[in-house]
Amino acid sequence: MADAKDAQFVKDIADMTVDFPxxxxxxxxxxQLVDYGPVKGTMVIRPYGYEIxxxxxxxxxxxxxxxGHKNAYFPMFIPYSYLVKEAEHVEGFAPEVALVTHVGDVxxxxxLVVRPTSETIICSMYAKWVQSYRDLPVLINQWxxxxxxxxxxxxxxxxxxxxxxxxxxxHRTEEEAREETLKMLEVYRxxxxxxxxxxxxxxxxxxxxxxxxxEATYAMEAMMLDGKSLQAGTSHYLGQNFASAFEIKYLxxxxxxxxxxxxxxxVSTRLIGALIMAHGDQRGLKLPPRVAPIQVVIVPVxxxxxxxxxxxxxxxxxxxxxxxxxxxxxxxQSPGWKYNEWEMKGVPVRLELGPRDIENGQAVLVRRDTxxxxxAPLEGIAETVKETLDAVHENMFRMSHEFLHSHIVTCxxxxxxxxxxxxxxxxxxxxxxxxxxxxxxxxxxxxTSRVMPFDQTPVxxxxxxxxxxxxxxxxxxxxx
Amino acid sequence: MADAKDAQFVKDIADMTVDFPxxxxxxxxxxQLVDYGPVKGTMVIRPYGYEIxxxxxxxxxxxxxxxGHKNAYFPMFIPYSYLVKEAEHVEGFAPEVALVTHVGDVxxxxxLVVRPTSETIICSMYAKWVQSYRDLPVLINQWxxxxxxxxxxxxxxxxxxxxxxxxxxxHRTEEEAREETLKMLEVYRxxxxxxxxxxxxxxxxxxxxxxxxxEATYAMEAMMLDGKSLQAGTSHYLGQNFASAFEIKYLxxxxxxxxxxxxxxxVSTRLIGALIMAHGDQRGLKLPPRVAPIQVVIVPVxxxxxxxxxxxxxxxxxxxxxxxxxxxxxxxQSPGWKYNEWEMKGVPVRLELGPRDIENGQAVLVRRDTxxxxxAPLEGIAETVKETLDAVHENMFRMSHEFLHSHIVTCxxxxxxxxxxxxxxxxxxxxxxxxxxxxxxxxxxxxTSRVMPFDQTPVxxxxxxxxxxxxxxxxxxxxx
Numbered sequence: 011m012a013d014a015k016d017a018q019f020v021k022d023i024a025d026m027t028v029d030f031p032x033x034x035x036x037x038x039x040x041x042q043l044v045d046y047g048p049v050k051g052t053m054v055i056r057p058y059g060y061e062i063x064x065x066x067x068x069x070x071x072x073x074x075x076x077x078g079h080k081n082a083y084f085p086m087f088i089p090y091s092y093l094v095k096e097a098e099h100v101e102g103f104a105p106e107v108a109l110v111t112h113v114g115d116v117x118x119x120x121x122l123v124v125r126p127t128s129e130t131i132i133c134s135m136y137a138k139w140v141q142s143y144r145d146l147p148v149l150i151n152q153w154x155x156x157x158x159x160x161x162x163x164x165x166x167x168x169x170x171x172x173x174x175x176x177x178x179x180x181h182r183t184e185e186e187a188r189e190e191t192l193k194m195l196e197v198y199r200x201x202x203x204x205x206x207x208x209x210x211x212x213x214x215x216x217x218x219x220x221x222x223x224x225e226a227t228y229a230m231e232a233m234m235l236d237g238k239s240l241q242a243g244t245s246h247y248l249g250q251n252f253a254s255a256f257e258i259k260y261l262x263x264x265x266x267x268x269x270x271x272x273x274x275x276x277v278s279t280r281l282i283g284a285l286i287m288a289h290g291d292q293r294g295l296k297l298p299p300r301v302a303p304i305q306v307v308i309v310p311v312x313x314x315x316x317x318x319x320x321x322x323x324x325x326x327x328x329x330x331x332x333x334x335x336x337x338x339x340x341x342x343q344s345p346g347w348k349y350n351e352w353e354m355k356g357v358p359v360r361l362e363l364g365p366r367d368i369e370n371g372q373a374v375l376v377r378r379d380t381x382x383x384x385x386a387p388l389e390g391i392a393e394t395v396k397e398t399l400d401a402v403h404e405n406m407f408r409m410s411h412e413f414l415h416s417h418i419v420t421c422x423x424x425x426x427x428x429x430x431x432x433x434x435x436x437x438x439x440x441x442x443x444x445x446x447x448x449x450x451x452x453x454x455x456x457x458t459s460r461v462m463p464f465d466q467t468p469v470x471x472x473x474x475x476x477x478x479x480x481x482x483x484x485x486x487x488x489x490x
Numbered sequence: 491m492a493d494a495k496d497a498q499f500v501k502d503i504a505d506m507t508v509d510f511p512x513x514x515x516x517x518x519x520x521x522q523l524v525d526y527g528p529v530k531g532t533m534v535i536r537p538y539g540y541e542i543x544x545x546x547x548x549x550x551x552x553x554x555x556x557x558g559h560k561n562a563y564f565p566m567f568i569p570y571s572y573l574v575k576e577a578e579h580v581e582g583f584a585p586e587v588a589l590v591t592h593v594g595d596v597x598x599x600x601x602l603v604v605r606p607t608s609e610t611i612i613c614s615m616y617a618k619w620v621q622s623y624r625d626l627p628v629l630i631n632q633w634x635x636x637x638x639x640x641x642x643x644x645x646x647x648x649x650x651x652x653x654x655x656x657x658x659x660x661h662r663t664e665e666e667a668r669e670e671t672l673k674m675l676e677v678y679r680x681x682x683x684x685x686x687x688x689x690x691x692x693x694x695x696x697x698x699x700x701x702x703x704x705e706a707t708y709a710m711e712a713m714m715l716d717g718k719s720l721q722a723g724t725s726h727y728l729g730q731n732f733a734s735a736f737e738i739k740y741l742x743x744x745x746x747x748x749x750x751x752x753x754x755x756x757v758s759t760r761l762i763g764a765l766i767m768a769h770g771d772q773r774g775l776k777l778p779p780r781v782a783p784i785q786v787v788i789v790p791v792x793x794x795x796x797x798x799x800x801x802x803x804x805x806x807x808x809x810x811x812x813x814x815x816x817x818x819x820x821x822x823q824s825p826g827w828k829y830n831e832w833e834m835k836g837v838p839v840r841l842e843l844g845p846r847d848i849e850n851g852q853a854v855l856v857r858r859d860t861x862x863x864x865x866a867p868l869e870g871i872a873e874t875v876k877e878t879l880d881a882v883h884e885n886m887f888r889m890s891h892e893f894l895h896s897h898i899v900t901c902x903x904x905x906x907x908x909x910x911x912x913x914x915x916x917x918x919x920x921x922x923x924x925x926x927x928x929x930x931x932x933x934x935x936x937x938t939s940r941v942m943p944f945d946q947t948p949v950x951x952x953x954x955x956x957x958x959x960x961x962x963x964x965x966x967x968x969x970x
Contacts, residue, residue, distance in 0.1 A: 045615060045618070045619075047564070047565035047567075047611070047615075048565075048568075048569055048572070048611065048614055049565060049567045049568075049569060049602060052565035052567060053565070054562070054563070054564050054565065054615055055562055055563040056562055057560035057561065057562045057630065059562075060560070060561050060562045060563055061560070061561070063563075064561065080537035080540070080541070081537065081540050081541070081544065082534070082535055082536055082537045082539075082540045083534070083535040083540055083543075083653065084527070084534050085527035085528075085529060085532035085533070085534065085651055086635055086637075086651055087527075087529045087532060087588075087637075087650075087651065088528075088529075089528055089529060092528070104594055105594040105595075106593065106594060107593065107594060108567075108590045108592075108593050108602075109590060109591065109592040109593070109594075110588045110589060110590050110591075110604065111589065111590075111591045111592060112588075112589040112591060112601075113586065113587065113588050113589070113639040114584060114585040114586060114587060114589075114639070115585075121592075122529060122588075124590065124604075131527070131528065134528055135525060135527075135534055138525070139525075150537065154635075155566055155634075155635065157566075157567075159593040159594070170565075170567075171565055171566055171567065173563065
């Protein structure tokens with residue numbers, strides 16, 4: 011019976027090895043993480059998805075505050091004239107901004123941009139707030155919705171409106187600003203590994219791929235199970251570009267008026283897409299324990315037997331008190347049906363509890379990541395559960411790490427590159443630095459440059475594309 | 491010296507008894523809670539203000555989750571056609587909605603409403619999600635930004651864009667939905683009293699003042715220090731109005747397709763305005779301890795003396811470990827200057843620590859609410875501080891309660907009413923229920939009906955306005 015249901019569940023989800031995009035869509039809709047909004051390209055984040063976001067917010071807020079940042083909130087509407095102040099910035103964003111032109115029937119004097127990112131409006135405020143070197147550094151983060159109208163959309167990965175955080179900092183020196191840029195990249199990397207259990211490649215973007223208006227964009231790239239790369243977060247060194255355009259000036263110790271140096275950095279609800287596509291399997295989601303809305307589900311077996319439900323309820327309370335996010339599934343369904351549902355929903359640990367278990371003073375633990383199944387004494391079970399959750403996390407991270415590093419191929423020419431990409435791998439190669447090579451690779455292989463890693467130990471001497479002398483180590487991949 | 495500075499601080503803030511609105515503006519700008527955004531009617535919530543909002547969110551989330559609600563996120567853009575589906579709703583909101591008509595240079599096929607509230611878009615999703623009585627109740631809350639274009643704006647109180655939460659629930663029966671409406675009103679009331687230390691009047695709104703599309707609107711009204719009322723939160727019983735307009739239908743146990751019954755309820759960043767105007771004084775803010783970003787500030791005295799700064803830092807750590815939000819002010823300024831600044835910023839408790847205090851094994855505590863000053867042993871000081879914070883809260887609530895109840899006057903006619911309003915009081919009166927009386931009172935006395943309290947013990951038999959027989963007890967007041 012359980013097997014039959016199991017087969018059916020699998021049947022309802024497209025085969026991930028055949029049609030990964032449909033597998034993704036099937037999984038996110040069936041597990042009720044998300045739904046399509048009525049306006050093209052928008053999404054509704056349903057409670058099960060939003061709870062993951064709340065965990066992400068909590069974990070990042072801890073890290074942002076520990077590094078001295080405070081949250082604030084800036085208006086969503088930006089005067090159109092602000093967008094055009096930084097030349098590269100407007101070029102990058104103007105075609106995809108949503109514009110408010112009317113209130114009710116009345117046209118506005120100046121059309122308003124719904125923020126695609128907040129550098130411009132935040133700089134206009136910083137120009138008011140910063141006067142003296144004593145006002146520096148400014149270390150502010152914002153949690154907000156932003157809008158970028160995209161042609162091709164997919165829930166979490168690319169939507170017209172999404173939720174994110176954006177840090178915007180000002181510093182007295184270039185050195186300090188550059189340090190901040192790398193510090194926040196490192197905060198993100200540590201978060202990806204220790205919270206989402208995803209390994210990433212970090213490094214600097216090419217000129218072509220950098221943020222519109224930045225001097226340098228650093229990014230982390232995660233490998234999805236189809237071998238595509240997902241840019242999971244960025245940290246920009248903005249130099250004095252915006253500060254100068256918005257006339258942010260401070261009186262330095264030496265009595266001179268100067269522009270401060272600036273950074274911005276952000277991650278978004280895209281991270282939810284990342285953890286689905288980095289960890290899932292044919293049964294559905296596999297949620298990293300540290301952000302899973304439900305870490306443990308208790309499924310009582312033979313619920314009609316006296317004492318089973320009561321014992322299960324007591325177990326739930328015990329785990330709850332120990333700080334575990336736990337749910338007791340006492341619905342009127344067979345255990346097999348429930349096992350399948352909770353596996354699909356990616357709950358990291360299942361606890362089965364039947365009359366015989368209770369007699370033996372034990373419960374049965376089943377891990378979502380390895381399907382490992384073992385009995386554990388009810389005495390001290392909260393400790394066992396917590397250790398198991400940590401073990402699940404460690405194993406999921408190890409899997410992600412191994413998957414990433416076993417799917418990177420060093421290539422010397424375009425043929426090797428094509429071959430590697432066809433095998434759903436990332437390409438590590440030398441690059442001359444010429445944008446025309448990036449364009450050619452994009453055109454011929456549908457791959458883009460991802461990052462140039464900090465470790466620039468050469469893997470050759472010629473550009474993988476034009477074969478001219480090359481001194482840049484870089485990753486190429488197909489990407490989301 | 492300290493006195494001179496003190497006088498100057500007071501001089502910079504308008505006299506609250508003479509010009510309360512300017513006092514408000516002076517205080518919020520000088521304490522850096524907020525700033526004006528570049529677009530008319532918008533505000534920037536600065537870190538000191540936003541931290542209050544984060545505390546409010548945390549406290550409300552606890553209460554919402556304890557009553558079974560989950561958070562989700564719905565798109566901000568609503569197809570214009572949705573707004574017009576509920577007749578009263580569109581009439582109420584259409585003139586003040588911001589409309590997105592273009593993306594970049596390209597006009598949209600259908601103009602989009604930037605949500606002024608989310609009933610319509612949420613109902614369109616609920617219609618998809620709800621099929622059976624087993625899907626009920628639906629208990630969802632959303633934290634989001636909303637936009638309502640207002641002619642007259644003031645930071646926190648009325649802004650074009652503001653932050654809020656909006657609960658949207660569906661129920662099988664009218665009884666259950668009505669119960670939910672009142673339950674959430676009660677959650678709000680308890681929160682106002684136990685967290686913001688503000689007493690409120692609760693009750694039901696008149697037809698004229700209710701939410702566009704509701705069957706009944708319940709509200710809580712708080713009294714500001716100028717005797718005006720501020721609507722601090724609302725809870726609406728929506729009946730089947732939206733469910734029917736959006737065709738939300740479920741198959742009931744009896745095999746019939748039915749519309750569920752609905753509620754919605756919300757509070758906003760307006761609450762920050764409420765706590766400023768309910769508690770402040772001539773020196774500035776007086777923040778309720780449970781939402782104050784900084785609960786205790788340590789001001790070391792004679793910092794050049796050996797050991798003072800070290801002892802102050804140790805004290806800070808001790809309080810931090812005890813869960814107190816504490817700041818050590820080691821800036822290069824005189825203690826008097828710092829005392830004034832932190833009083834203006836409304837920090838509930840100040841801890842002064844000088845060499846003599848350290849010798850005597852004590853610190854000096856100063857309460858923001860009563861200006862009471864007393865020495866406390868450093869041994870066990872965390873406990874003393876926490877008790878003091880609770881005492882400050884209790885006293886602030888008692889003050890609010892007494893202020894409210896000593897400023898309510900029962901009136902029998904328009905002259906008495908004018909007199910009471912001129913004395914900055916709320917009016918308690920009998921009302922016939924005719925909207926024309928409300929209109930007349932608005933026109934002649936600039937007061938509006940606030941709520942009809944649950945306790946309807948009559949205070950007369952005639953309408954305060956038309957003197958016809960009246961059976962409704964109601965409050966009138968000038969309001970924000």
